[in-house]
Amino acid sequence: MEETRRRPNARGKGELLREEIVTAAVGMLDELADDEALSLRAVARAVSIAATSVYLHFPDRDALVLAAMRRCHEELVAAGDEAAAAAAGPADALRARILAQAAWAQEHPGLYKVLHESAVHRRHGMPFKEVMVARTVEAVQACMDAGVAPADDATTVAIDLRTAVNGMLAQRINEPDLPWPPAAEQLDRFLVKLVGLRR
Amino acid sequence: MEETRRRPNARGKGELLREEIVTAAVGMLDELADDEALSLRAVARAVSIAATSVYLHFPDRDALVLAAMRRCHEELVAAGDEAAAAAAGPADALRARILAQAAWAQEHPGLYKVLHESAVHRRHGMPFKEVMVARTVEAVQACMDAGVAPADDATTVAIDLRTAVNGMLAQRINEPDLPWPPAAEQLDRFLVKLVGLRR
DNA sequence: TGTACATCAGTGAACGCGCGTTCACTGATGTAC
């Protein structure tokens, strides 16, 4: 047990603590899989600071949770972007993007739940999540433009695809005991049947 | 505010209170949309009994939540069965069953969330939910047997369908602000594209 | 160079609250003799 008083960060470096707090909150949210279960005091204990110090950086508990979710969303988008950039052609890019998201979700099931199912989301919304939706629509549109998917309304197709993929990821997390087929195979069926990709 | 002591149920009718408690819990869970947020004391207040009286019927809080979920599951299965029974032919029966579940989910979004996403589920599992899964597999198999859907592994197809449908219902609840297409249309696309029904 | 002072980063005690659960109890009703 640390009992020493924290050595304050240097002047102008107060933001370092903010990042430490967010990092701790992200880790705990992944384990808890429920934003309501995260207590500000528990986060403070994890970082070895006084509970009140959290208020130096966040106006209240919800703001802390939202900051953690914002970071998760950025990671998720970045993982998708990287995977897509490394792919050869738009069909592969779409598939790679979604597989990257699926891998992230399977590594961080608790965070995925908080990001998509949490009560904080209900109370405040998470407008920053629009970026991820937009990326999927663009990727589907690119497939249609390149002729590897039949021309259609890209937004509708993207929504159907995201719906199925989200269902696939969420259900694997929420019902781990059902006999799930391999994620990549299920995704490929969705890409063929819902988007019309040929593979 | 009721301040009078509750008039005890007649001898042998203690179970009546149990049903009242479950009913209150179901109603509150629908509003809370989160099993962790339901407090045993709040349920007791809603029924106008002492908090301790809940222990006459349930060993602990989790048992109460599970009893509430069991009742919801029964309702959901019954709604599907009734709709299917009124349908003409297996394709219509499958569609009607799922539309009935979708209607139930849209009427009781909070309960749907607790049923599928809750922490209680994580802690104890809800084995009674197998019934609903089995019903979907049977309905898909019936379509294949009647030749209205191409023969395939009914379990795999049913899992894909449930995945997509669950994603559709969950996302509508969790992201109400996205521009969702009408549920019946989206479902019909899934039935055509994933199960192979012709309509 | 010295010193008063502002600023920054962080603390500790205290608040009032609702929670799950335990315990010993109450009071009406049915039953054995």
Added chain:
DNA sequence: TGTACATCAGTGAACGCGCGTTCACTGATGTAC
């Protein structure tokens, strides 16, 4: 028919706990004069 007693349905006080948030404070460091 009367009465002692068991049983059933439900109560009320108390426990210890962790929570979010507030408030006035501390102590080091940089800056103006």
